[in-house]
Amino acid sequence: MNLGVNLRPGSTSWLLRHELRLFWYTTVAAGKAGAPRRPNWRVLGGGLLAWAGLHVGVFFLLRELGPGAGALPHQFVVAASAMLLTTFLFMLSSALKASVETLFERGDMDLLLSSPLPSRSIFGVKLAGMALGVAGLYLFFLAPFAHVGLLLGQLRWVAIYPVLCAMALLAASIAMLLTLMLVRLLGARRTRVVAQVLGALAGAFLFLLSQAGTLVSQEDGPAPSAIARVMAAAQSLDPQSLLLLPARAALGEAGPVAAIAALGLLAAVLTVRLTHQFFVHGLQQAASSERAPKRTGPVRYRFERSLVALIIVKEWRLVRRDPHLISQVLLQLLYLLPLCLLVFRKDELQLPAIAGGLTMLCGSLSASLSWIILLAEDAPDLLQTAPAQSRTVRMAKLAAAVTPVFTLVVLPLLWLTVRSPLAGAVTAATVCGAVLSAALVNLWTGRPTPRGEFKNRGKRSIATVLLELCSLLAWAGLALLLPRALGTAPVGIALAGMLGATAAIAVGTVPLAWLLRHRVR
Amino acid sequence: MTGTPALVLAGLSKHFGRPAVDGLDLTVGRGEFYALLGPNGAGKTTTLRMVAGLVAPDGGRIEVLGIDLAADPAAAKRRIAYLPDEPMLYGKLKPVEYLEFVAGLWGIDGKVAAPRARELLAWLDLEQHAHELTEGFSRGMKQKLALAGALIHAPELLILDEPLTGLDAGAARQVKDLLLAHVAGGGTVILTTHILEVAERLAQRIGIIQHGRLIAQGTLDELRVAMPGATLEEMFLRLTGPA
Numbered sequence: 001m002n003l004g005v006n007l008r009p010g011s012t013s014w015l016l017r018h019e020l021r022l023f024w025y026t027t028v029a030a031g032k033a034g035a036p037r038r039p040n041w042r043v044l045g046g047g048l049l050a051w052a053g054l055h056v057g058v059f060f061l062l063r064e065l066g067p068g069a070g071a072l073p074h075q076f077v078v079a080a081s082a083m084l085l086t087t088f089l090f091m092l093s094s095a096l097k098a099s100v101e102t103l104f105e106r107g108d109m110d111l112l113l114s115s116p117l118p119s120r121s122i123f124g125v126k127l128a129g130m131a132l133g134v135a136g137l138y139l140f141f142l143a144p145f146a147h148v149g150l151l152l153g154q155l156r157w158v159a160i161y162p163v164l165c166a167m168a169l170l171a172a173s174i175a176m177l178l179t180l181m182l183v184r185l186l187g188a189r190r191t192r193v194v195a196q197v198l199g200a201l202a203g204a205f206l207f208l209l210s211q212a213g214t215l216v217s218q219e220d221g222p223a224p225s226a227i228a229r230v231m232a233a234a235q236s237l238d239p240q241s242l243l244l245l246p247a248r249a250a251l252g253e254a255g256p257v258a259a260i261a262a263l264g265l266l267a268a269v270l271t272v273r274l275t276h277q278f279f280v281h282g283l284q285q286a287a288s289s290e291r292a293p294k295r296t297g298p299v300r301y302r303f304e305r306s307l308v309a310l311i312i313v314k315e316w317r318l319v320r321r322d323p324h325l326i327s328q329v330l331l332q333l334l335y336l337l338p339l340c341l342l343v344f345r346k347d348e349l350q351l352p353a354i355a356g357g358l359t360m361l362c363g364s365l366s367a368s369l370s371w372i373i374l375l376a377e378d379a380p381d382l383l384q385t386a387p388a389q390s391r392t393v394r395m396a397k398l399a400a401a402v403t404p405v406f407t408l409v410v411l412p413l414l415w416l417t418v419r420s421p422l423a424g425a426v427t428a429a430t431v432c433g434a435v436l437s438a439a440l441v442n443l444w445t446g447r448p449t450p451r452g453e454f455k456n457r458g459k460r461s462i463a464t465v466l467l468e469l470c471s472l473l474a475w476a477g478l479a480l481l482l483p484r485a486l487g488t489a490p491v492g493i494a495l496a497g498m499l500g501a502t503a504a505i506a507v508g509t510v511p512l513a514w515l516l517r518h519r520v521r
Numbered sequence: 522m523t524g525t526p527a528l529v530l531a532g533l534s535k536h537f538g539r540p541a542v543d544g545l546d547l548t549v550g551r552g553e554f555y556a557l558l559g560p561n562g563a564g565k566t567t568t569l570r571m572v573a574g575l576v577a578p579d580g581g582r583i584e585v586l587g588i589d590l591a592a593d594p595a596a597a598k599r600r601i602a603y604l605p606d607e608p609m610l611y612g613k614l615k616p617v618e619y620l621e622f623v624a625g626l627w628g629i630d631g632k633v634a635a636p637r638a639r640e641l642l643a644w645l646d647l648e649q650h651a652h653e654l655t656e657g658f659s660r661g662m663k664q665k666l667a668l669a670g671a672l673i674h675a676p677e678l679l680i681l682d683e684p685l686t687g688l689d690a691g692a693a694r695q696v697k698d699l700l701l702a703h704v705a706g707g708g709t710v711i712l713t714t715h716i717l718e719v720a721e722r723l724a725q726r727i728g729i730i731q732h733g734r735l736i737a738q739g740t741l742d743e744l745r746v747a748m749p750g751a752t753l754e755e756m757f758l759r760l761t762g763p764a
Contacts, residue, residue, distance in 0.1 A: 297652065299617055299639075299648065299651040299652070300617070301617060301621075301635040301638060301639060302621065302631075302635075303621050303624055303625075303629075303631035303632075303634040303635040303638065304631035305621070305625065305631075306625075307625045307626070307628070310621065310622055310625035310626075311622075311625075314611070314614065314618070314622050317613060317614060317618065318611060318613045318614070321613040321654065322613055378610070378611045378612065379609040379610060379611060381573075381575055381603075381605060381609050382609035382623070382626070382670075383626070384574065384575050385573045385574055385575060385598060385601075385602075385603045385609075386598060386623075386626035386627060387594075387595040387596070387598040387599040387626075387627060387628065388625075388626045388627070388628065389595075
């Protein structure tokens with residue numbers, strides 16, 4: 001990537017250009033390891049095509065809305081506020097992950113810190129890089145409003161750019177400050193896990209909020225969600241309330257735009273100016289945090305386990321001792337929690353949804369664990385040079401991947417079966433199907449990858465991703481449809497058709513994965 | 522050299538776009554300490570990886586202790602151990618857990634493996650680190666643990682790729698002593714190294730490989746016949762240097 005600008009080596013803008021180049025390499029020009037760094041034209045072309053499509057869609061939408069001069073309806077501003085809050089929470093979630101990566105995965109940090117560049121420049125550029133990464137996705141989806149708005153003479157939409165950039169800067173600053181504060185309070189070892197959990201909680205906040213009303217309600221029947229209550233309260237807010245300022249900025253009011261942009265910039269500048277030294281200190285702490293406290297005592301030599309037991313124990317140890325990894329995987333349980341609580345309530349109306357949700361989440365958890373255990377092997381050469389049968393090793397790893405999921409879901413399933421034997425039996429079957437399918441799809445079509453690449457699971461083969469997704473959705477669909485079909489006599493043609501198609505996809509993905517097993521890798 | 526050789530390579534070849542190993546013929550006898558030398562990219566590691574069963578050859582034959590590797594890989598693997606330059610470890614396992622796992626992979630009875638593990642850890646000064654995860658180990662400690670893993674099943678043929686790279690003097694001495702003890706006990710050691718002094722001091726025979734072919738082989742004295750008075754380094758540079 002050549003930006004065609006001659007910058008003074010060692011200057012902040014020069015470093016920023018380096019950061020942009022890295023951003024380019026890791027996104028658009030990301031290729032296979034060892035492959036030349038060229039743009040992936042298919043991805044780039046597909047992305048540009050999708051972006052052009054978005055512009056067309058937005059064009060018709062904005063033309064329909066019209067110029068809308070003057071103040072927008074209060075409801076519109078409230079809805080925009082809700083959207084911006086959601087966006088900000090997701091930005092914060094991404095920024096927390098990025099700050100943990102910057103501190104703990106380091107990348108080029110050792111090289112930069114050993115250079116004579118001032119730490120303020122390094123920190124500032126890293127923060128700008130984080131903000132860019134955080135804003136990128138949202139700019140992709142929302143920038144078309146600004147472009148089309150400009151074309152149609154609806155200038156208010158141009159405000160999306162400064163508002164999103166300011167939000168990204170604010171999210172990056174908060175995330176970095178929070179991570180550095182955690183390093184000071186908890187030490188580097190715990191910070192990595194805690195910051196990741198906080199990031200996931202920020203992302204899942206609205207989901208949990210939406211479930212909160214239902215969970216705390218002691219009455220049968222659907223309770224008003226916390227989000228509905230918040231939205232109702234927001235309707236009564238004064239139009240000039242500070243809480244509505246970001247939305248008014250995003251909708252093009254000049255004063256609020258300036259205020260939000262200034263807030264984002266100020267947050268970033270203050271963060272860099274006041275904490276750049278602590279940033280360096282945090283990096284140093286993170287670099288020396290890997291060793292666990294020393295323990296003493298007699299060593300236990302337990303060499304009597306069978307090979308299968310050894311492999312299972314080894315895999316569970318590796319997952320259990322990697323809090324960073326486990327926090328990423330088990331956070332899926334966060335979404336399982338409200339479902340499990342619903343299972344223990346008396347309301348029967350939501351049973352199909354619970355069955356579908358449980359199936360989906362167990363399948364998803366199984367997919368993650370299968371990837372870690374089956375594909376992210378730290379010492380593949382050791383297994384290959386050993387005389388142990390590879391089939392035995394694979395089966396043991398498969399057992400290690402699915403057993404924790406079944407263990408976690410057994411209690412909710414039993415309770416569900418007690419309450420409704422039919423729903424319980426159907427859910428047990430679909431959970432088993434989803435868990436085993438996800439594991440087998442990964443086993444047969446997954447690409448072996450280093451364990452540290454968990455966050456890049458998205459770079460898997462398209463076949464694996466599609467098969468896994470189809471399998472999960474189909475098994476969850478079956479969990480939704482089957483109780484309805486079994487409780488209805490006679491079954492309508494539409495329901496029977498949907499059921500047949502869903503069952504065919506659910507059952508068909510595993511043999512398809514087996515057929516593709518040599519081609520995909 | 523007595524009985525069936527420990528390793529026979531006949532016409533071994535492997536291509537990665539260009540020939541990495543090109544019709545290599547090599548025989549190493551039982552109880553021998555053999556050093557395979559060569560410049561970077563000469564085909565040493567590819568050769569060892571083919572012997573360990575990690576890379577399939579494009580042509581030729583590998584015989585380990587009389588067993589055809591292609592015909593019965595499991596039987597051959599049971600009797601050899603391979604130690605690459607990057608130790609094959611699990612960062613989140615403790616040393617004993619690692620040895621327990623490796624012993625299981627080789628199907629070693631627990632009653633045999635447990636005392637052997639204890640003995641190896643003591644010998645390599647790793648007992649005091651038994652409660653630590655290997656991710657916190659130094660390069661030397663990792664290499665020593667990997668060596669303990671390679672020796673847990675008492676292999677007859679031990680293949681090591683650059684086993685002394687990055688080790689401090691103490692750790693290097695321990696590894697060298699262990700290798701010499703292995704040979705003294707009747708085992709066979711084949712290693713690659715860039716430290717010519719190691720080959721000079723430890724190996725009974727030395728092979729020099731370039732462009733995937735063996736260009737010289739013999740004891741140090743045999744190699745010196747062609748270049749009287751030359752050190753191994755001088756011989757190596759003359760043989761592998763630009764023509």
